[in-house]
Structures are given as structure tokens and as C-alpha cells.
Amino acid sequence: MTDLITPITMPKFGLAMTEGKIAGWNIAPGAHVDAGQEIADIETTKITNGYESPAAGTLRRQIAEEGETLPVGALLGILAEPAVSDAEIDAFIAKFQADFSSDSTTATQAEHADPFMVNVGDLTLRVQEAGKGTDTPLLFIHGFGGDLSNWMLNQTTLSATRRTIAFDLPGHGGSSKNVGDGKPATFAATTAALLDKLDISKAHVVGHSLGGAIALELAKAFPQKVASLSLIAPAGLGRDINMAFIDGFITADRRKTLEPVLNYLVHDKTLISRKMIEDIIRFKRLDGAVQACKILPMPASQMASKQMT
């Protein structure tokens, strides 16, 4: 009857998360929960998040105590229907714990590959890879002012059966600050060269904002390399680009001025941590970063106005 038993395990909120603390349980043992119900608060070094139940059932066992810090994947509790016997649950827990201690170390190591540098022409690009498998690889292209860490949560989730690649566009993050003419087509050519360098002949492409425009140009110029396009608020298709964000991002040089600009980007503003703001300011302080930001929005905004006419 083990298919009626659902283990509740320490979730992974981000690439950097290796462990989490049970800040509090929202339900008591014996209570019934619905799928998606927040059953516990998990605290990491970055955020505290509600943990949504993966399934419906009764919380038969509460294994992790409040205040306990446990590695990602560790057993926190057991959901099961009342029909499942205690003996079956005990057996399930024993097997889970035995398996977990043997393979947990290798699993976390594989996911935590550090970003590395790839030379593409005269540019150096910072690249983060995750996952392997036989499915078509997936490439993420971030938006204006972003970097590869924007895909932290998506990349973890989507790399179960495939290789996934996120990278810093030129002028962003840890990549070279030379953006050339700053046109999406130029970035698309660089992106295609990066795929070649990584021996990827074809990839699903996910693009956000400026990254959406680059993904479109990539599909236009190199259709054989693009298996599919997923565009999130892509530049070039919508009518307007929020120039208040673009201008604000370029001119903001301190936490107080940058925070309201970053508020444009997210629904839950409490998730913008001081650390996140500081990391962005640190990138902006690098020689050439702000100059690169100034070149970029012009071609993108021209693209948008061309669509309107």
C-alpha cells in the first residue's frame, strides 16, 4: 500500500539551498490536509516560505521537529490515508531513511555545479548548467538587467530529465561588458555560438523580456537550433516597454533607489531581499556595466515601436 503513502520532504527553493529549517508546522499530527495547503513554514538563509502539501491525506507522522535544520530531501513527515497501517508506515520510513542517507550526498553535488566561463569569439560568458538526460536540452535567456540566477528556481525544476543552460548575456552578470550594437539579433548570434561551443545542436528556448526578443531572433536566424520557444513578456511583441523600469535600473546606484525599481519585477515584494539588491548593485559597480546597460534598451525599444506601427 506504499502508493498511498506520500513522504513530505525538505523542499528546494533555490539552486543555492542545501538545507532548511522548520520554522513552524501549520498542522498537527492526525489532521487532514488538502493538496496545495500550506502545511509548514521553511526558513532558509534567504527566505521563509510556506510549504505546500504535495498531496491530500492525513498527516500520520511528524518526523521533523520545529526549529530543526535538515538537508534538502530529508523526511519531514508522512501523509497517508487512514487505511494504511502503522506497521506499513514504519516500514516506509525505515526504507526511506536508509535510501536517503546513501544517495543524498551525490544528488546534491550534481545539482550544485558552479557557474563556469565560456569563451565565445572575443566575449567571455558566464554559464550555469544543471541536469542531464536524453531529452532535448533547454536554454534560458534572461531579460534586461538580469542574470542567470533569475532562472534559479525554474532551472532546478526543469533539469530532471535534460541538460539545462542559463547564462549571463553580454553586459550582464559575470559576462564580458562589451555588448556591441546591443541589438537582439547580435545577442542571438552570440547565443547560437554559445550553443555550438556547448555542443548543443538543438534546444528548447525560454526567454524573458529582452531575452524573449533574443529568442525570437534566434529562431529566425537559426531555426534548426530551436526546438520550441517559450516567451515570457517578450520585448518586441508587446506594445510598450516600461521605460520607468529601464531608466530607473540604469540610474539607480544605491539600495534605496534600486528597490522601488525592482518592485516592478515581482508580485510579492517581500521576496526582494537586501542580499538580492546588494548583489545587483555589486554587478552594476563593475567597470563597464552601467555603460553596457545604456546601450541595450535603445534597440529593444525601437523594436517595440516598430511593432506598433
Added chain:
Amino acid sequence: MSKKSFRQAINEALRQEMQRDPRVVLIGEDIAGGQGGTAGIVDAWGGVLGVTKGLYTEFGAERVFDTPISEASYIGAAVGAAATGLRPVAELMFVDFVGSCLDQIMNQAAKFRYMFGGKARTPLVIRAMYGAGFNAAAQHSQALYPLFTHIPGLKVVVPSSPYEAKGLLIEAIRDDDPVIFLENKVMYDDEEDVPDEPYSIPFGEANLTREGDDVTIVAFGRMVNFANEAADRLEKDGISCTVIDPRTTSPLDTATILECVEDTGRLVIVDESSPRCNMATDVAALVAEEAFDALKAPIRRVGPPHTPVPFATVLEKLYLPDAARIESAVRSVMAYKKTKQDA
């Protein structure tokens, strides 16, 4: 990005600015290793604590000038070189030695822009070690940043970590005014992640290393680390602190200090320099004048006694502020209750 020590961060800032701009030159005592040797031997020292090591070998005697023990002459030479188009970085070794060359700094470098009607620029950096805790006795342990802060026309930098040191030194070298850059000699082996690329941190912009609701702690240089340590301990007891690292004492980010005090209503200032007319008195005066109504308790200063820095290890330890003293100052302002008469 990789872990670098405070020493490496400063060395890298110097190297990258020397590569970028041929006008950047170094001058100072033992910054290569003494007069008269061949290249390999000359570079043996790289400064009394090895901060400039390797720069003589890379840039040669044309750009790295090793001088005799003659502060008045080589600091004067650096001021003149800056006024005539170079961008010298002079190393004063111990900041205490400023006694031998204060005229060149106070009456010359600091005054040129003003007295020549804004037409003269003096892009000079003077690096020097400061601070107690190195068992270097009274003439090699002072924290003299208030002395320079007192002089209009100088900019004064007191970095608190390797990341801060690299970005602030690059900013100092690119600045067109004379900048005094003070390095705490106990921190040279401190390590943290520092980007490999050049970057600059603007002057006059404080950094908040902790954010809290109850007490604002303003700390300078090495004291920022102690303040963070105290804040982390206090957090466990439910007292949350904001820690402000002003980065530069001149210009001073008064706006951030006032805003934070208005939020928390309590202020503790941690300053390693002698307590009369130092940064703690300066910040206390600012807040008393501009944010009096926000204060829920008297301002507390944590600092050394008004004495020379002792040589004896036990006394030197007693002399310096530490996390425990900061913690007790914070607890005392938290415990303060206004009497009925005051309220």
C-alpha cells in the same frame, strides 16, 4: 570571483589601476624592498606587510618608487606629482608618521583646489595602516581618521572588508582630490569573495551590513565586524540592530545615519579612535541636532579611553572596543526608561 584577503584586494586594486592608467605611480618606504638591489631582490619586501608585493616586478622602477625614510620629502613629492598630472599612490606605512609630513597634506594638497580658484586638481592617494591590536605600541597603533576628517579638502576612507577595500581604493585612485585611505593592520588576512574585475564604490554612501528595528549602530573600519558580531548575538535575544558602515568619514553619509536613527530611535556609535573630537562625537552631535525628537534613549559611544595605545598585550586588549562592549551598550540603551518628569 574568488576569496581574497584584504591584502590581496588592495594589491589587485593597485595593479588593475596601474594597468589601466599609466599615470598611476606608487611611492613609499620599502614598497619594493629597499634601495640598491637588483629587481628580484628589490621586490623581496613589497611593503612592510607585503601589500605592494609584485608591483615593482610588473611595472618597474619608473612607476614604483622606493624611498628613503623621509616622509616630508616623498609625501611632498607625491603632492607635487599629483598637481602636475600624475596620479600617485603614496604609502605612509604607519599613519602615525603623518606627524612628519602634515604640512604637505594639510596646508598644500588639501588647499590647492580651493586656493587656485578650482583650477588645480590634486589626484593623490595616501595609503596608511592604522589601528591597535597589533602590539605595535603607542607610536604605531593610532586610529587617526578624525584628524584628516577635520581638514576640509581631504577625502577619508576607512574600509571594513576586502570587498570594500578594493572598490573604495579604485574609487580613490580615480578621484581628482587628495584621498587618505586607511587600512586596519589587523585585517590584512581577513578574507571574503572579491570580484576579479575592477569595480568602484562611490564615496559618501554608507553600507548597511545589518537591518533591524531596535537600535542603530554606526561603526567605522574594523569596528564594523565587531558591531556585526554583537548584532548577531543580540538578534538571538530578540534585539534587532541596524549596523551602518559609513565607508568614508569625509564625505559622511549623514542622510542614511539620520534615517536609520529615525527608524530605530536608539543610537550606539563604535569608534576605535581616541574619544575626544572623534567620529563618535561628530555623529552624536549630528543626531542630537537633527534627530533629537526621534531619540528614545541617550546616545551611547563605545570607544577606547583617552590615553596612548598601550604596548602591554593585556592593556591593549582592554583599550580596544570589542563585541561584548558593543553588546552591553546596546542593552543599556534598550533598558533605558524615561522618567515621568521627562515624559
